[in-house]
Amino acid sequence: MKIKYLALLLFPLILISCCGTISTTKKEYKINENATLKSEWKSNPKEWFLEKDTLKGIGGPMHWAVIESKKELPENYEIDFKVNMTKESLFEIMLNIEKEQYIRTYLYQIDQNIVIGRGVYKKGSDEYEKRGGPTLFKKPMKLENNKWYTVKIKVLNNQLHFSVNNETTLECSLEKSNLSQQGKLGFITNGEVKITDLTIKSL
Template sequence: MRIKSLAFLASTILLTSCSGTISTAKKEYQITKTAALKSDWIFDSREWQFTDHTLIGVGGPMHWGIIESKKKLPKNFEINFKVNLVKESLFEIMLNLEQEKYIRTYLYTIEKSIIIGKGVYHKDSDAYGKRGGPSLLKKPMQLENNKWYAVKIRVENNQLYFAVDNETFLEYSLEKNNLRQQGKLGFITNGEAHLTDLVIKSL
């Protein structure tokens, strides 16, 4: 009886400790219906919606369309999805967003590159310097509008791996470069972006 009680207590502690994260070691997180989007994410319905198994974001050069998860990413995680930059130049994955700071991982058609950078995000301001931030590492890639790209992001033991189409990739140490090691997930577009097959899992 004592063993059963201890096992129950341990499982309760485990569930409680994981409840603040997007996924747990036993579960992958996916957006499968609009209800999940509304319950798990913070967004303006004029900017982001989920339809026909596709997450669609709309923004503009002066006001980026942003969606932010309500829960934190796990300490070690992997994110996979496909994205199409339908209009304009920027699609950004916000990693470890906390206290208005985050890690920028993004596809940028103007520079024809994938990039890792430091970011800031002030919810109530579109002013220059209140969103985005400096680039830290980049690699050239022939990015185009109206084309689907497979994105993989992995953070394990404070090492960030960011790949597009399993061909172009960047690796960066969070700890050595003083980047955020925990926080929420978000997506940004300055035009129109479509996402499908989003899967977030603990490692």
């Protein structure tokens, strides 16, 4: 009898802890339907949209296209996808977005680096100082337009692992680097980008 009462007490807590996150321990989260994109992500539909199974973003040097999840990322998570920067130089994965602060993990063709940095994103503003932010860690990598790259991001026990094509990797401690430890997920482009095979799962 005590076990039944305990189960009844715990069940609502489990529901509360899972329903606000972008993934659960039971399944991977994927974007494969327009209904899911519209209901669970915030973006301008002219800038971010699905073409069959591919998420496409269209921005420009003066106006970066941004898409942001409505749900929180779990404490420990893994994100996998393939990306193709078809125009311009920047594609950025925004991690742990919280009160306009986030972790910058991005591919930057001008410098030919993958980068981890501290970011700021002021919604509705295209002013230079109200988007992006300082670089904390970077590693050289040859990056080109119209080429697919495999991206893997893992946050486990406050350690961030960011790798591209399983060959170039950056790592850091969120706590030691004073980076956001909770929040939402987003993507930014200053040109055109295609994303496919996106999965987000709890660890």
